[in-house]
Amino acid sequence: MISLRGVSKAYPRSGDALRGVSFRLRKGEFAFLTGPSGAGKSTVLELIHFQTRPTEGEVQVSRYNSRRVRRRDIPALRRRVGFVFQDFKLLERLTAAENVAFALEVIGTPRREIAGRVQRLLSQVGLAARHRSRPSELSGGERQRVAVARALATEPRILLADEPTGNLDPDAAGGVFELFRMLNRLGTAVLMATHDADFVRRHPDIRRLELEDGRLARDSAA
Amino acid sequence: MRSMREALAGFRRTPLLCVLSIGAIGLSLVILGLFGLVAHNIGGAIGDVERRVEVVGYLLDDAGSEKVRAARRELEALPAVESVRYVSKDEALERARRDLVEFSDVYGELRVNPLPASFHLRLREGFRTPETVSETAGTLAAYPFVEEARFGDEWVERLFALRSAATGIALALGGGFALIAVLLIVTTVRMAILARGEEIEIMQIVGAREGYIQRPFLLEGAVTGLAGGLLALGVTRLAYVVFPIRFAAIESLAWLPHLWTAAGVAAAALLGLLAAAYSVHREVGRAYGPS
Numbered sequence: 018m019i020s021l022r023g024v025s026k027a028y029p030r031s032g033d034a035l036r037g038v039s040f041r042l043r044k045g046e047f048a049f050l051t052g053p054s055g056a057g058k059s060t061v062l063e064l065i066h067f068q069t070r071p072t073e074g075e076v077q078v079s080r081y082n083s084r085r086v087r088r089r090d091i092p093a094l095r096r097r098v099g100f101v102f103q104d105f106k107l108l109e110r111l112t113a114a115e116n117v118a119f120a121l122e123v124i125g126t127p128r129r130e131i132a133g134r135v136q137r138l139l140s141q142v143g144l145a146a147r148h149r150s151r152p153s154e155l156s157g158g159e160r161q162r163v164a165v166a167r168a169l170a171t172e173p174r175i176l177l178a179d180e181p182t183g184n185l186d187p188d189a190a191g192g193v194f195e196l197f198r199m200l201n202r203l204g205t206a207v208l209m210a211t212h213d214a215d216f217v218r219r220h221p222d223i224r225r226l227e228l229e230d231g232r233l234a235r236d237s238a239a
Numbered sequence: 240m241r242s243m244r245e246a247l248a249g250f251r252r253t254p255l256l257c258v259l260s261i262g263a264i265g266l267s268l269v270i271l272g273l274f275g276l277v278a279h280n281i282g283g284a285i286g287d288v289e290r291r292v293e294v295v296g297y298l299l300d301d302a303g304s305e306k307v308r309a310a311r312r313e314l315e316a317l318p319a320v321e322s323v324r325y326v327s328k329d330e331a332l333e334r335a336r337r338d339l340v341e342f343s344d345v346y347g348e349l350r351v352n353p354l355p356a357s358f359h360l361r362l363r364e365g366f367r368t369p370e371t372v373s374e375t376a377g378t379l380a381a382y383p384f385v386e387e388a389r390f391g392d393e394w395v396e397r398l399f400a401l402r403s404a405a406t407g408i409a410l411a412l413g414g415g416f417a418l419i420a421v422l423l424i425v426t427t428v429r430m431a432i433l434a435r436g437e438e439i440e441i442m443q444i445v446g447a448r449e450g451y452i453q454r455p456f457l458l459e460g461a462v463t464g465l466a467g468g469l470l471a472l473g474v475t476r477l478a479y480v481v482f483p484i485r486f487a488a489i490e491s492l493a494w495l496p497h498l499w500t501a502a503g504v505a506a507a508a509l510l511g512l513l514a515a516a517y518s519v520h521r522e523v524g525r526a527y528g529p530s
């Protein structure tokens with residue numbers, strides 16, 4: 018479903034962010050992407066989301082290949098790959114429901130379907146009761162749930178999460194993580210970047226891809 | 240619908256910049272519009288004057304009528320020449336008596352006709368340039384029986400110089416303001432994009448199409464241009480009504496042809512659209528990476 022083959026990424030000023038990274042993530046799989054700050058975790062996720070292209074090697078996401086992808090195909094690719102950020106990136110002036118509706122609207126969902134789908138998405142992340150609250154009225158964990166509901170609006174087969182629990186206390190972090198596990202059991206592949214070593218150690222059953230200074234230092238599945 | 244709503248929201252966000260943009264486009268087009276008005280009206284007058292430009296050759300008295308007839312045929316065959324009129328000595332005198340009433344006594348008592356016969360050449364349209372005029376005069380003067388060839392050379396040249404200077408000034412001024420307008424619109428749209436940076440980022444992340452994201456901004460540029468164009472049209476029309484400019488030969492000014500005004504307003508909208516497209520390309524295009 019996702020495969021990186023010999024991927025290197027160099028930035029003009031900061032040099033090599035990634036060097037010769039290769040791995041595959043199968044349909045419905047769950048993996049942690051770990052490593053110290055600056056190891057290249059975010060860069061890997063951005064490459065899979067086609068926000069940037071590799072300097073060498075190639076990234077393949079379902080039928081899209083970084084060498085051949087056309088610019089106008091990228092929106093379709095991104096609808097299959099949901100993205101969740103550490104800082105949520107919710108629109109502050111909109112309610113929880115409106116934040117989710119925004120995503121549905123901009124991808125061209127028919128107007129009459131939006132309300133129903135927003136309600137279903139918010140229920141799925143356990144936030145049906147808070148649909149009229151603005152982000153400022155929600156806890157960190159609740160905000161991240163809204164962001165996940167928004168990422169699910171396009172019914173993606175893959176969910177990429179960049180330090181989704183980084184801003185959350187342990188309880189809320191555990192809750193968001195359980196949400197990811199639940200979505201994964203329903204069939205969505207999840208790749209979650211985190212530098213919380215304790216958290217990763219507590220889940221030894223989950224595959225772990227460990228980056229070090231731009232290289233893939235360890236893959237627990239290999 | 241959504242695009243229109245958001246384009247209008249842009250005007251509310253940065254009203255001063257929008258007004259400046261509209262004003263600059265408007266001013267640039269008012270200059271072109273006023274020039275157009277004048278050009279359209281004196282175009283006719285200039286054409287009239289040009290038509291009257293004549294090259295005249297005065298003939299020696301001893302020119303044989305056979306040679307004169309042959310020369311006339313040759314002159315008529317020249318590509319630049321529209322018509323050749325021959326004025327005989329008698330006709331010249333007749334005319335002098337009629338035109339110069341004060342001197343009719345003098346002419347009446349003359350025993351010998353002092354006036355020469357002459358050729359009057361008119362040039363075809365498209366050949367009424369200073370070069371062709373003097374060239375034709377040269378050809379005429381080359382006949383041995385032509386004593387002298389004349390044309391209003393300085394005058395013709397001045398007329399043309401005046402017109403090209405006026406065109407140059409109007410284009411430079413209009414172009415200058417158009418450039419300012421483009422820069423202002425580029426900035427306005429850039430501000431609109433930056434103000435909506437968060438939303439644009441989210442749209443790009445969840446997979447909105449580029450066209451969907453860009454349309455409101457392009458529309459904002461086009462609408463700004465259109466507003467400037469209509470403003471220019473209004474101001475030009477006002478100037479036309481309020482200032483009764485009169486030219487010597489023209490009784491009342493004619494309003495611009497519809498094609499000109501429509502083209503001007505359309506050009507303004509297009510200019511706004513292109514300026515916005517430039518901004519959008521620079522500010523929004525990056526998120527999709529190189530391709």
Ligand SMILES: Nc1ncnc2c1ncn2[C@@H]1O[C@H](COP(=O)(O)OP(=O)(O)OP(=O)(O)O)[C@@H](O)[C@H]1O
Nearest residue numbers: 028031033034053054055056057058059060061212
């Ligand atoms: N847009 C960019 N321009 C230049 N350099 C960049 C860019 N993005 C990342 N880098 C560099 O690439 C390297 C890897 O960065 P990346 O953000 O992938 O690390 P990370 O593992 O996500 O770190 P963190 O845990 O701090 O988020 C760093 O050295 C960083 O400075």
Ligand SMILES: [Mg+2]
Nearest residue numbers: 058059060179
């Ligand atoms: Mg990072």
